[in-house]
Amino acid sequence: MVHGIKDNLAPLHLHVPEPKFRPGDKADFSDIIVPEVDAITRPDEHASPADIHALAYGLVRVLGDDNQAVGSWNPGLDADTLRAMLRKMLLLRAFDDRMFRAQRQGKTSFYMKSFGEEATSVATTMALHSDDMCFPSYRQQGILITRDYPLVDMMNQIYSNSGDRLKGRQLPIMYSAKDYGFFSISGNLTTQYPQAVGWAMASASRADTRISAVWCGDGSTAEGDFHSALTFAAVYNAPVIFQVVNNQWAISSFSGFAGSERTTFAARAIGYGIAGLRVDGNDALAVFAAMQWAANRARTNGGPTLIEYFTYRGEGHSTSDDPGAYRAAEEYALWPLGDPVTRLKDHLIAIGAWSDEQHEALILELSDFVKASQKEAEQKGILGHGLHHPMETMFEDVFEEMPWHLKEQCEQMLEEQRDKFGPEWEAR
Amino acid sequence: MTEPATKTMNMIEAINSALDVMLAKDPEVVIMGEDVGYFGGVFRATAGLQKKHGKTRVFDTPISECGIIGVGVGMAAYGLRPVPEIQFADYIYPGLDQLVSEAARMRYRSANDFICPMTVRSPFGGGIFGGQTHSQSPESLFTHVCGIKTVIPATPYDAKGLLIAAIEDNDPVVFFEPKRIYNGPFSGYYDRPVEPWSKHDGSAVPEGYYRIDLGKAAVVREGQAVTVLTYGTMVHVVKAVVAEHGIEAEIIDLRTLLPLDIETIEASVKKTGRCMVVHEATRTSGFGAELAAQVQERCFYHLEAPIERVTGFDTPYPHSLEWAYFPGPVRLARAFDKIMKD
Numbered sequence: 229m230v231h232g233i234k235d236n237l238a239p240l241h242l243h244v245p246e247p248k249f250r251p252g253d254k255a256d257f258s259d260i261i262v263p264e265v266d267a268i269t270r271p272d273e274h275a276s277p278a279d280i281h282a283l284a285y286g287l288v289r290v291l292g293d294d295n296q297a298v299g300s301w302n303p304g305l306d307a308d309t310l311r312a313m314l315r316k317m318l319l320l321r322a323f324d325d326r327m328f329r330a331q332r333q334g335k336t337s338f339y340m341k342s343f344g345e346e347a348t349s350v351a352t353t354m355a356l357h358s359d360d361m362c363f364p365s366y367r368q369q370g371i372l373i374t375r376d377y378p379l380v381d382m383m384n385q386i387y388s389n390s391g392d393r394l395k396g397r398q399l400p401i402m403y404s405a406k407d408y409g410f411f412s413i414s415g416n417l418t419t420q421y422p423q424a425v426g427w428a429m430a431s432a433s434r435a436d437t438r439i440s441a442v443w444c445g446d447g448s449t450a451e452g453d454f455h456s457a458l459t460f461a462a463v464y465n466a467p468v469i470f471q472v473v474n475n476q477w478a479i480s481s482f483s484g485f486a487g488s489e490r491t492t493f494a495a496r497a498i499g500y501g502i503a504g505l506r507v508d509g510n511d512a513l514a515v516f517a518a519m520q521w522a523a524n525r526a527r528t529n530g531g532p533t534l535i536e537y538f539t540y541r542g543e544g545h546s547t548s549d550d551p552g553a554y555r556a557a558e559e560y561a562l563w564p565l566g567d568p569v570t571r572l573k574d575h576l577i578a579i580g581a582w583s584d585e586q587h588e589a590l591i592l593e594l595s596d597f598v599k600a601s602q603k604e605a606e607q608k609g610i611l612g613h614g615l616h617h618p619m620e621t622m623f624e625d626v627f628e629e630m631p632w633h634l635k636e637q638c639e640q641m642l643e644e645q646r647d648k649f650g651p652e653w654e655a656r
Numbered sequence: 657m658t659e660p661a662t663k664t665m666n667m668i669e670a671i672n673s674a675l676d677v678m679l680a681k682d683p684e685v686v687i688m689g690e691d692v693g694y695f696g697g698v699f700r701a702t703a704g705l706q707k708k709h710g711k712t713r714v715f716d717t718p719i720s721e722c723g724i725i726g727v728g729v730g731m732a733a734y735g736l737r738p739v740p741e742i743q744f745a746d747y748i749y750p751g752l753d754q755l756v757s758e759a760a761r762m763r764y765r766s767a768n769d770f771i772c773p774m775t776v777r778s779p780f781g782g783g784i785f786g787g788q789t790h791s792q793s794p795e796s797l798f799t800h801v802c803g804i805k806t807v808i809p810a811t812p813y814d815a816k817g818l819l820i821a822a823i824e825d826n827d828p829v830v831f832f833e834p835k836r837i838y839n840g841p842f843s844g845y846y847d848r849p850v851e852p853w854s855k856h857d858g859s860a861v862p863e864g865y866y867r868i869d870l871g872k873a874a875v876v877r878e879g880q881a882v883t884v885l886t887y888g889t890m891v892h893v894v895k896a897v898v899a900e901h902g903i904e905a906e907i908i909d910l911r912t913l914l915p916l917d918i919e920t921i922e923a924s925v926k927k928t929g930r931c932m933v934v935h936e937a938t939r940t941s942g943f944g945a946e947l948a949a950q951v952q953e954r955c956f957y958h959l960e961a962p963i964e965r966v967t968g969f970d971t972p973y974p975h976s977l978e979w980a981y982f983p984g985p986v987r988l989a990r991a992f993d994k995i996m997k998d
Contacts (some may be wrong), residue, residue, distance in 0.1 A: 361733075361734075363730075393767060393769070394765070394766065394769075395767045395768045397764060397765055397767065398765055399865045402765070404765070404766035404767070404770065405769070406766075406770060411733060411768050411770065412762065412765055412766035412769060414757065414758060414765075416753060416757045416758070419726065419754060419757060419758050422722065422723050422725075422726025422727050422729075422730065422754065423726055423727070423728060423729045423730035423733060423758070424730060425723075425726075425727055425731075426726065426727030426728060426729060426731040426733070426734070426738075427730040427731065427733055427734045429727060429730075429731065430686075430730070430731040430734035430735070430736045431734060431756060433686070433712040433736075434734075440730075447824045452722050452750065453722055453723075453726060453753075453754075455683025456718075456720040456722045456723030456726060457723065457726070459718050459720060459723060460717070460718060460720070460727055463717075463718055571840075599807040604948065625763045625764045625767060625768055626763070626764050626802050626803050627763070627803065627805075627827050627915075628771075628825075628826045628827055631761070631871065631914075631915035632918060632919075633915065633916070644885070
């Protein structure tokens with residue numbers, strides 16, 4: 229009898245997601261729903277996750293079409309704070325431009341810009357306390373810039389030069405800065421998610437006041453670590469803020485390959501029974517407000533929050549790919565949520581706290597600052613030009629104390645260098 | 657000076673005692689894992705510890721080895737000294753990325769900015785009719801990873817002293833506990849009555865704090881005829897076979913696989929001129945391969961016979977045919993015959 233039904237069915241077919249636009253297509257984002265500011269009002273920071281499911285499907289916004297900050301999510305930041313936020317975002321943009329160019333000039337192997345996503349690292353960090361612990365993915369250099377980490381140190385890392393605090397061991401941009409509350413970047417995706425939960429659990433178990441915040445992209449929510457982390461955070465009510473920077477693209481794979489055709493990333497929170505917010509990631513004030521809500525909630529034992537920043541990766545994944553090979557050319561220009569820097573600038577102008585002239589002057593000032601920092605960093609070398617940490621450091625820090633087999637291998641390496649460069653190498 | 661109080665302990669009691677001592681000594685030590693809290697662990701290694709030290713020091717976790725180890729890495733970054741339990745070594749693979757790419761490299765990749773003083777305890781090995789998912793010996797997966805220490809005790813006394821040293825170590829340690837000998841040393845003769853630990857010297861365990869430094873092997877039997885390099889359950893199987901056949905073997909219990917005590921190995925093989933390596937794990941790319949390579953690099957001109965490997969077979973660990981798989985007395989006796997004739 230079952231066979232009879234089967235005979236009448238159409239054959240199964242496998243659904244392989246496909247983005248709406250490919251190179252040569254005209255992008256059209258008219259299907260993206262941009263709700264009104266305050267379509268869903270800001271709930272109490274201790275609201276039950278079950279009562280705020282709508283926020284996981286909506287879009288928290290503060291900056292309206294008239295560039296004014298309005299509604300219940302408006303964090304009410306003063307002009308000085310807004311100008312400081314703009315300054316950090318512009319500095320990040322200037323830094324990214326300069327380092328991208330340095331890679332193209334052959335001064336280093338790799339770089340990744342955060343163009344179009346600046347608010348998700350700058351505004352978020354401004355909403356945290358300076359001693360809260362950040363567990364970044366690879367596109368949150370804005371955290372370090374917001375916390376005033378020296379640009380020269382970032383560049384030394386990018387150049388893997390003799391001044392690199394990480395001794396030339398890590399791919400460019402994989403910073404580590406414990407003193408600045410910035411965890412070591414792995415390069416393996418989403419591994420930082422359970423680690424941020426562990427850090428937050430430790431803080432809670434020690435009756436500390438610090439919380440942790442962790443970032444990943446839309447694509448890497450597919451990793452098992454993401455789901456392990458949300459489970460642990462929910463189980464132990466950990467003071468951690470999960471953030472998904474949904475920039476639509478994972479290298480060349482659109483967010484549909486992480487499940488975005490069916491639901492939002494913020495809605496992942498619902499299955500775990502934790503708070504979920506979906507936020508306009510190009511609205512720096514909305515980003516700030518969402519992070520502030522989640523931070524206050526976490527800091528008062530309200531537990532974890534998952535925030536999705538709906539944004540767009542304005543340029544390639546890294547210096548190693550050409551987005552023109554897999555997506556429509558002018559997508560970013562057509563993105564319905566605009567550019568985060570432009571929107572913040574327009575807001576400041578709209579409230580009479582900024583001008584185009586000041587803006588242009590600031591861009592020049594920051595560009596000069598980045599160039600001066602670069603000049604200073606390059607005195608300690610660029611990748612592949614000799615000014616690196618001593619050769620022996622390759623074998624250090626594998627363990628606290630170097631075991632015999634690494635000592636033997638270190639000696640072998642040094643002998644190889646003597647063979648290669650002759651006796652004068654020793655004196656160098 | 658009075659001798660410290662000792663007590664007869666089996667290996668589970670010794671491990672429990674080590675954890676108890678370290679929880680009391682160091683407030684940063686935390687224990688977590690599946691069923692380790694109220695219940696005290698499926699093998700009872702953490703029995704009573706939650707009640708004594710509290711729920712934030714000893715607690716149950718979700719069934720997620722990726723989560724357990726990943727959370728441990730984060731706790732270590734905060735400044736704690738986590739001692740997670742993976743219920744069976746066979747379950748460790750979902751946590752492998754967190755161990756291999758994260759814990760093991762944290763010190764190196766961050767140039768000492770962050771470290772990972774975490775000890776992952778896990779029962780391993782077969783001989784308990786555990787089938788292919790409760791019997792594996794995956795130690796060589798970890799010795800192959802730079803940045804992890806791998807420790808395997810063979811007696812209650814060693815288990816406690818090594819575990820304390822592992823917890824105090826500032827680098828990640830994988831601590832594999834041979835579960836076949838939790839309750840008594842195993843001769844390899846599965847059809848004979850089980851011998852309790854109380855009849856073995858290694859069961860006299862000081863009640864308080866002591867440590868056995870990592871990276872130091874133990875010569876558990878001196879001999880002139882052949883050096884046997886082994887660890888865990890197989891230490892006792894080799895001892896039984898050597899005694900039965902009257903072989904003048906020198907048996908070295910490695911205790912720590914990495915860092916390896918190469919000096920003790922080298923001195924012994926140069927003395928005996930013959931070397932056999934014995935482990936329960938599968939043969940190909942097993943730790944025995946590394947041992948054989950080290951010995952031939954250092955002792956080749958002292959060797960009077962090819963190095964012999966006695967291991968499990970390269971199959972998944974079978975259930976009904978467990979004793980045909982296990983490198984027991986027959987396989988060992990044949991190997992001794994061969995190496996002594998060559």
